[in-house]
Amino acid sequence: MDMLNYERRREKIEHYFDRTAADTWAKLTSDEPVSGIRQTVREGRDEMRATLMSWLPENLSGKRILDAGCGTGALSIEAAQRGAEVIAIDLSPNLIRLAKERVSEQIGSGSIEFIVGDMRQNALGNFDHIVAMDSLIHYDPVDGMQTLESMAESVTSSIIFTFAPRTALLAVMHGVGQCFPRSNRSPAIVPIAERKLQEEIGASARLKGWSLHRSARVNRGFYISQAQELVRQ
Numbered sequence: 001m002d003m004l005n006y007e008r009r010r011e012k013i014e015h016y017f018d019r020t021a022a023d024t025w026a027k028l029t030s031d032e033p034v035s036g037i038r039q040t041v042r043e044g045r046d047e048m049r050a051t052l053m054s055w056l057p058e059n060l061s062g063k064r065i066l067d068a069g070c071g072t073g074a075l076s077i078e079a080a081q082r083g084a085e086v087i088a089i090d091l092s093p094n095l096i097r098l099a100k101e102r103v104s105e106q107i108g109s110g111s112i113e114f115i116v117g118d119m120r121q122n123a124l125g126n127f128d129h130i131v132a133m134d135s136l137i138h139y140d141p142v143d144g145m146q147t148l149e150s151m152a153e154s155v156t157s158s159i160i161f162t163f164a165p166r167t168a169l170l171a172v173m174h175g176v177g178q179c180f181p182r183s184n185r186s187p188a189i190v191p192i193a194e195r196k197l198q199e200e201i202g203a204s205a206r207l208k209g210w211s212l213h214r215s216a217r218v219n220r221g222f223y224i225s226q227a228q229e230l231v232r233q
Contacts, residue, residue, distance in 0.1 A: 009138070018095065022092070026072070036221075038222075040223055043220045048162060048225055052075065062085075065128065065130070067087070068089060068131065070095075071092075072095055083109045091117070092116070119135060120146075128156055130159045131161070132162070133162050137164040137225065140190055141190065148204075148207065165192070214227075
């Protein structure tokens with residue numbers, strides 16, 4: 001997929017999270033009551049965030065973290081509470097605004113800088129760790145790989161990201177979702193087989209010196225996502 005198609009896809013994702021579903025995501029990521037389906041998504045996201053955070057050092061003092069596709073900032077806040085200097089970036093100005101509103105002054109010795117922009121931009125400096133939770137899943141696997149390769153140039157320790165695993169259940173859920181009214185408002189999730197992703201990473205010249213480490217799948221009702229850890233050797 002060429003850069004033009006990547007930019008078009010990015011615009012659709014930004015429009016969805018910033019306009020179409022801004023209120024939905026604000027509610028989903030709060031403590032407000034939600035429907036049964038959305039409750040499974042909330043629980044799945046909470047479990048995934050806990051998984052990703054468990055793969056980072058408990059003490060992040062002096063560490064610089066990029067939260068790529070930070071959304072409403074829950075992961076950024078947890079990292080800052082461990083002492084990290086967090087750069088939190090997202091395409092959606094509305095989600096960034098909401099994230100800023102939710103940051104408590106009590107985040108310990110850490111800090112968070114929220115930025116509206118593309119997680120691929122290379123003007124953010126170097127990082128000890130990059131975390132990309134459910135931000136690559138909306139892109140074509142080719143673009144996802146190029147994003148990982150771009151990130152690898154600016155991180156010293158690990159990249160922790162999630163992808164949509166190609167499963168029969170996820171395919172059925174995606175197909176059913178397309179039958180409902182207004183389904184075109186939601187950006188499609190693009191699944192990839194775990195083995196295929198591993199092969200692509202292994203074959204990437206730009207990811208030489210990196211190795212696959214921990215992997216974990218979270219399956220909570222309408223939330224299915226898989227975490228993968230890449231570690232610099």
